[in-house]
Amino acid sequence: MASGVNAIRERLQYSFGYLQGRSFALPRSLSEFYGALVAKVTSWVALPLPLLSFLALPLYGGSTATVNLVFFYLTWSALVISHDRLTLELYGTLLIRLFCFLLPALGFLAFDIAVPKVSKTVKARGERQLPTRHGRDKLLAIVAVAVCNVLLGVLIQAGLELLFTRILHLKSLLKVTTVVPLPWSIAMSLIQGLAIRGSLHYAVHRFVLHTNPSILRTWHLDWQHSVEHPFSLVAAYDHPVNYLLADWVPTFLPAVLFRWHVLTWFLFLSIASLEELFVFSGYSVLPSAIILPGMARRTEAHFDSVRKGDKAGNFGHLGLLDFLLGTTCSNESTIVDDVQDEAQQRQLQERVEAAVQAALASIEDKKSNNKVEDTKEEDTNEDNMPAGEDDQHQTGEVDDNDGSEEGEPADRRPTAPRRSGRRKGAKG
DSSP: OHHHHHHHHHHHHHHHHHHHHHHTTSOOSHHHHHHHHHHHHHHHHHTTHHHHHHHHHHHHTOOOHHHHHHHHHHHHHHHHHHSOHHHHHHHHHHHHHIIIIIHHHHHHHHHHHHOHHHHHHHBTTGGGGOGGGGOHHHHHHHHHHHHHHHHHHHHHHHHHHHIIIIISOOOOSSBOOSSOOOHHHHHHHHHHHHHHHHHHHHHIIIIIIIISOSHHHHHHHHTGGGSSSOOGGGGGOSOHHHHIIIIIHHHHHHHHHTTOBHHHHHHHHHHHHHHHHHHTSOBSOOSOSSHHHHHHHHHHHHHHHHHHTOOOOOOSSSSHHHHHHTOOOTTOOOHHHHHHHHHHHHTHHHHHHHHHHHHHHHHHHHHHHHHHHHHHHHHHHHHTSOHHHHHHHHHHHHHTOTTOSSOOOSTTTTHHHHHHHHHHHHHO
16 A cells, blocks of 8 residues: 555656656746747648648659659658657647638538529529528537537647646557558558447437437537538537537547557548538538438438437438448438449449440451551552553552542541452452
């Protein structure tokens, strides 16, 4: 017992001394604070520039994929060596949330407000789905809550990293190393992350926010489901506790469980952010032909079922768990139906037949090219014939001139007629 108390006391003393030493690095005057702030802002502004140059290199550099990968590895190594690793993780997380979700969602909302006549033509349900129907005060509240929830998730991630690394002196939650993970490792991590995220979100959304009566369920109905038809910002519009439980925790937990490399986390967070952006957008024109339209349609059906007082359904992101567990909304297609409909719309059988016809046409073109080469060889042989026979063949060529000045075939048309014409001239 005494040894345990001594260990705790030593730990507290060490932490107090560590914090006291860190406090000496804090600015003690306004000028020092201004200098530290300018240095930090300059560092943050310069941080994404190498990554942006890497993205622009394939467009303007004309280099190969191998050169791009080598350049990215060198750039990433330089970033890790020259910057604080916690800064890289948090700054990258904030940038992804801003550029993959928050700023595009605000842009979509501005588009819906500025040109509603154009916007309703690309909305799945037309004018009924315009955000302007909620009024200015409601829209401002949605924007404020969504922005705060997104920033809250980043701040909690920063707080956990500081707790583990600076106070508890443990390993960081995510790996930030110069070693870049292999593509196969990234792919497997993404599959694991998507499976865990989808399962956790389904469980929390169904049993905590809808099925079992609780204060969380009341908050969810009063906040997110106060919106009749979803638009992109509604994905982050909920009570902060509900948002953290249903969205932030399922997204961040897989990265912590498997201690992903920070680049894997960035890619996974980009996929999750873009999914929220498009699935809740309400637009009928989406960048995917199978997955995203079905997810968006099932999300709208979920809002309809809650608004009409029917039995709620469609609790998951993809719709696979709803299909397996029988919680798909009534009269709503499942993910299996979406795949079958897409296969019919694309008319796969006709595409196969078209590919076969294209292959046969390519074979015919090769045969025609061979005939043209044979014709050229015959012309060469005729030029080497004696004068008498050459006059007879010239008579045959006049019959086959086809009206062109130099006798050069257009689109390889005269291949067969020229051969037959010369044979007649030879007989004459």
